[in-house]
Amino acid sequence: MAMQRFQKDTGTIIKPGPMLTAEPEMSVTNADIEDVMTVKEGNPAFIADTLVSFAVHERMGIQLFGMLEAQTMNPVLQPRFAKMKQDAVQSVDVYEQLQDHLGIPLTYISPAGRATESLDQHVIASFLESGSADPLTFEMAAVNATLTAASMCVANVELLDVIGAGMSDEKAIAAIENAVSELEGPAKEHLAWAKDARKAMATVLGKSKLAEKSANLAEEMYGKVKNG
Amino acid sequence: MSFNPLDQKGLSFEQSLRTIKALNSEPYDKREVDPYTRCRIIAMNGIEVESIMFSHQFNRRTDILEVKERLAEGRRVEQQQQKAINWLIPGDETTLEATIGYEQLAVDLTAWVARMEPNPYLKQVYDFGLLEDFDHLYRYANLYELLEGKKAEDLVNDLTEIMPGRPTKQEHRHPNDDLRRHWDKHTADPISKLHAMTITSAEQQTMNYYMTIGNRFMEPIARGLYAEIGMIEEQHVTQYESLQDPAQSWFEELVMHEYNEVYLYNSFMETETDHGVRKLWELHLDMELGQLQVACDLLRRYDGREPEEILPKELPVPLTMEPNKEYVRGVLAEQIDLTFLGTEPVTETHKRFEAYQDAILANDAFSEDVIDLNREAQGREYRLQTEGDHPIERLREVTSKGSK
Numbered sequence: 001m002a003m004q005r006f007q008k009d010t011g012t013i014i015k016p017g018p019m020l021t022a023e024p025e026m027s028v029t030n031a032d033i034e035d036v037m038t039v040k041e042g043n044p045a046f047i048a049d050t051l052v053s054f055a056v057h058e059r060m061g062i063q064l065f066g067m068l069e070a071q072t073m074n075p076v077l078q079p080r081f082a083k084m085k086q087d088a089v090q091s092v093d094v095y096e097q098l099q100d101h102l103g104i105p106l107t108y109i110s111p112a113g114r115a116t117e118s119l120d121q122h123v124i125a126s127f128l129e130s131g132s133a134d135p136l137t138f139e140m141a142a143v144n145a146t147l148t149a150a151s152m153c154v155a156n157v158e159l160l161d162v163i164g165a166g167m168s169d170e171k172a173i174a175a176i177e178n179a180v181s182e183l184e185g186p187a188k189e190h191l192a193w194a195k196d197a198r199k200a201m202a203t204v205l206g207k208s209k210l211a212e213k214s215a216n217l218a219e220e221m222y223g224k225v226k227n228g
Numbered sequence: 229m230s231f232n233p234l235d236q237k238g239l240s241f242e243q244s245l246r247t248i249k250a251l252n253s254e255p256y257d258k259r260e261v262d263p264y265t266r267c268r269i270i271a272m273n274g275i276e277v278e279s280i281m282f283s284h285q286f287n288r289r290t291d292i293l294e295v296k297e298r299l300a301e302g303r304r305v306e307q308q309q310q311k312a313i314n315w316l317i318p319g320d321e322t323t324l325e326a327t328i329g330y331e332q333l334a335v336d337l338t339a340w341v342a343r344m345e346p347n348p349y350l351k352q353v354y355d356f357g358l359l360e361d362f363d364h365l366y367r368y369a370n371l372y373e374l375l376e377g378k379k380a381e382d383l384v385n386d387l388t389e390i391m392p393g394r395p396t397k398q399e400h401r402h403p404n405d406d407l408r409r410h411w412d413k414h415t416a417d418p419i420s421k422l423h424a425m426t427i428t429s430a431e432q433q434t435m436n437y438y439m440t441i442g443n444r445f446m447e448p449i450a451r452g453l454y455a456e457i458g459m460i461e462e463q464h465v466t467q468y469e470s471l472q473d474p475a476q477s478w479f480e481e482l483v484m485h486e487y488n489e490v491y492l493y494n495s496f497m498e499t500e501t502d503h504g505v506r507k508l509w510e511l512h513l514d515m516e517l518g519q520l521q522v523a524c525d526l527l528r529r530y531d532g533r534e535p536e537e538i539l540p541k542e543l544p545v546p547l548t549m550e551p552n553k554e555y556v557r558g559v560l561a562e563q564i565d566l567t568f569l570g571t572e573p574v575t576e577t578h579k580r581f582e583a584y585q586d587a588i589l590a591n592d593a594f595s596e597d598v599i600d601l602n603r604e605a606q607g608r609e610y611r612l613q614t615e616g617d618h619p620i621e622r623l624r625e626v627t628s629k630g631s632k
Contacts, residue, residue, distance in 0.1 A: 005537045006414040014415045019571070021349040021409040023417070066532030109414045114475065121477055124531065128478065131291030 002092035003106055004059070014109040015049075028108070037103040039172050047163060048104045053112035054156040055095035060120030061088035061149055067124055068142045073135050073223035077142065080193070084146070087186040091153070094182045101175040123148055135219035136212060140201055147194035153187035230542040233490045234524065234535055238517025241301040244308075251311040254504070255318035258325065263385050264549035265502045267333040269316050270326075271549075272512075274433030275426065275492055276310035279303075279485050286478050298526060299482075302519050309512050316505065323441050324372045324450075325383055330434050331368055332384045334361035337430055339552035341423045342559075344545070350420055350471060352573055353408050354427065355559045356566060357464055362556060363393030364457050366611070367595045370602040371453055373610045375445075381612045387551045390612035392623040394564055396595035399460045402584040405568045406463045408470040413480075416473070418540040424471040425488045426547070431468055435461035449601060452594030459588075479523070479531040480538060486520040487539055495546035553615050561619040 006012050008026070015029065016022045030045035037044045065085035072078050096106055123145050130138050157180055164176030205212045256265065283303040287296055317326065338361060342354035369380035369390045380390055411420050438461055442454025476484065493513035500506040524535040566573050567581055603609045603626070611625060618624045 004534070007538070007540070008415055008417050009540065012415045014412055016412070019409050020412050021347060022412055022415045023347050026415050063532035066528075067530060068532075070529040070532070109412060114412070118475055121475070125477060127530070128290040128292060128295075131293055131296075 002059070002062075002089045002096060004062075006107065006109065011107045012109055013105060013107055015111060017111050017114070033104070033108065036105065039102050039167070039169055041168060042166070047102075048108065049110035049112040050163070051095065051099060051102070051104060051160070052108055052110040053116040054160065055092055055099065056113040056116045057120060057149075057152055057156060058088050058091040058095060060117060060124070061085075061153070062092065064120065064124055064145060064149055067127065068145070071127070071130070072139065072142060073219040074139050077139060081142075081146075084190055087190065091183055091186060094179050098175055098179040102172060120149070135216050135223065136201075136205065139219070140198070143194055143197045143201065146190065147198065150187060150190035150194050154184075154191050157183045157187050230544075232542050233487065233517055233520055234539065236517040238519070238521055239514045240518055241305060241522075244305045244515040244518060246308055246312070251308055251315065253312050253315040253508070255316055256502070256505075258318055258321045258383075262501050263329070263332060263383065263387050264336075265500065265505055266317075266329045266383075267336065267549050268496045268500060268509075269313055269505065270329055270333045270433070271337060271426075271430060272492065272496065272509075273310060273314045274429045275489060276306050276313060277433055277436070278425075278429035279306045279489060280310065282481065282485055286482065289478060292530070295526060295530060298522050302486075302522060305515055305519065309515065312508060312512075316508075322376065323444060324368060324376060327368050327437070328365065328372060328380050328383050330437060331361055331365035332388050333549075334430060334434060335365055335388055335556065336549055336552055337547075338427060339555050339559075340548060340550065341427055343552065343555055344419060345423055346417045347411065347420050349409060350411065350423070353467060353471060354423070355563055356568070356573065357427075357431075357467060358556065358559060359394040359563060360396070360399045360460060360464070361393070362560075363396050363399070363595075364460070366390050366392050367396055367453060367457065367598055369612070370610045371450060371598050374598065374602040374605055375447060375450060379610065379612075384612070386612075386614055388612075389553055389556065389614055390610070391618050392620075393560065394566075395623075396457060396460060397589060397593035398567070398585075399463070400585055400588045401463060401568060402580045403463075403466070405570060405580065406466040406470075407571055408467055409571050410471050410473050413473040413476055413538070419544040421472075421484065422488050422491055422544065424468060425484065426492065428465065428468040428472070431461060431464040435465050449594060449598055453598050456594045477531055479527045480533075483520070483523045483527050483535055483538065486516055486523045489516040490520055491543050492547060494543060495548065498546050499548050557615060557619050564620050564623075 003010070013026050013028050014020070014022050015033070016027055033048050034040070034044045037048060039047060062085055065081045065088060069078055069081035069085060072081060099106055126145070127141070130141065133141060160176060160183070161180045164173050164180065167173050167176070205215070256269075280303055283299050283306065287299050287303075290296060321329075335358065338354050338358040342351050342358060345351040345354060365380075365384075365388070372378055372380055384390065411424070413421075435458065438454050438458035442458055443451060445451050445454070490513065493509050493516055497506060497509040497513055500509055527533055527535055565575060567577060568574065569578050569580070599609050609625060
């Protein structure tokens with residue numbers, strides 16, 4: 001089950017960066033992480049930090065799609081974002097199973113994870129200025145945000161594949177290959193959908209002022225119904 | 229009594245609105261008020277002001293109408309709460325008397341927070357600031373006696389000692405030596421997060437207060453002392469706000485602000501001795517519970533997160549205003565000579581510190597002059613030492629004849 005709550009009471013641990021402080025019993029070093037990992041070759045701590053950042057990206061996807069599902073006024077996009085959110089939950093699950101298999105603590109907050117969270121949080125925060133966007137502009141921004149997030153998902157899965165291919169530990173390789181096979185489908189699907197949606201929207205709206213006007217009106221009407 | 233605020237509905241915006249007449253609170257009698265009632269009032273005024281300023285900053289960063297509307301409504305209620313609280317302070321409480329109340333709050337609030345803080349680095353930061361506010365109380369107490377002919381013990385009672393802390397003249401540091409490392413939002417104890425918010429709000433209020441009223445005195449020594457200590461309070465605000473994780477989103481910070489207000493109103497409601505003020509804490513707690521629900525709803529819909537992901541399951545141990553004499557003396561004995569180099573405490577002064585001191589003080593400090601002047605006027609300086617001699621020998625009292 002994908003973890004959503006990362007707080008002290010769920011046993012979080014962290015490798016504090018230069019400007020961070022954490023209680024001593026919650027602070028870990030590379031050596032501490034490597035001690036508990038089943039992978040002992042290469043640079044295990046780097047692999048741990050990187051895999052954790054992949055899981056973080058998927059968790060931020062849950063947030064992004066949850067926000068878009070709540071905010072969209074498009075009756076077609078709403079269930080799409082709901083589905084993507086569920087896909088993100090499943091992807092988190094896959095990453096957590098992989099972490100578990102490789103001995104990477106599920107509650108580990110890596111520096112790369114924090115950096116990823118910040119990057120993705122700013123994508124979500126970009127919608128703070130969506131008040132000045134008409135409905136169609138909002139929807140395009142939502143598709144663009146999905147494109148951004150999905151691009152990273154696909155890139156992460158590709159990198160995971162490369163990491164696995166570079167290992168010699170057969171069990172680790174198998175676990176990574178299994179994870180890749182489960183992750184790449186939804187990731188590619190999301191990316192393909194975002195690209196296609198973008199093209200479709202731009203094509204229709206680029207050809208017809210009436211289409212743009214009608215679409216905006218339709219979304220406003222739907223928004224009024226949705227928001228009561 | 230601890231509970232989960234998320235289970236409470238609280239008051240809606242409409243239910244929270246009060247008439248202007250109702251905001252015009254009946255002030256306390258400054259001769260009768262419990263010092264810690266005064267401290268709690270000062271504390272919550274600072275908390276409400278921070279809440280309002282944060283909301284204004286958030287309002288400037290978004291153009292989502294619904295978000296702006298909820299912020300505006302919340303801010304209106306916080307403004308009303310601020311008036312109702314701050315208007316409890318009577319008109320006959322002088323600026324210096326209020327100042328002594330501010331510093332008593334700073335000492336006993338920071339000491340309690342430091343005692344309860346589970347993170348050793350954060351605790352060190354609070355201990356460091358504690359000794360500086362402790363010294364400010366001493367300087368202002370001497371000014372109070374010098375200008376108004378009264379003793380600060382009539383304000384603080386016997387709850388807080390008054391004697392030198394880390395001398396104010398030694399508190400002036402280069403701006404780069406006031407920055408601190410921060411907690412991480414996923415690993416920090418909930419109480420660590422609330423501590424940082426609360427102390428930042430209190431120091432910010434003090435900074436704002438001295439910035440505004442320091443020029444309302446005629447006496448040069450008073451104007452000078454407020455200017456000097458006012459600069460230190462800027463240092464303190466920089467220090468304490470640095471402790472907070474900048475990775476929190478705007479919506480997350482909004483939820484944390486409301487949660488902290490719930491925490492503090494509940495803490496003070498449980499410990500308040502004044503019946504009338506207690507009723508106010510209870511009313512405001514209900515208002516904040518309602519505002520917390522609004523903030524949580526915004527978090528869900530605009531940040532895609534559930535509040536349970538970031539909030540503890542129940543309120544932490546209540547914040548209590550109580551004496552901390554033994555604790556303060558212990559910190560004094562061990563840390564009086566600390567300063568900071570960048571984000572880390574050091575026991576030796578360094579070039580940047582010395583250069584800044586030279587630039588700022590030019591071998592003169594109003595904080596020293598005020599003691600000299602009061603000693604000259606009274607034949608001794610003012611102190612309230614209920615637990616014996618000062619733990620630091622060189623800071624034991626000097627009479628006007630120079631002996632200790």
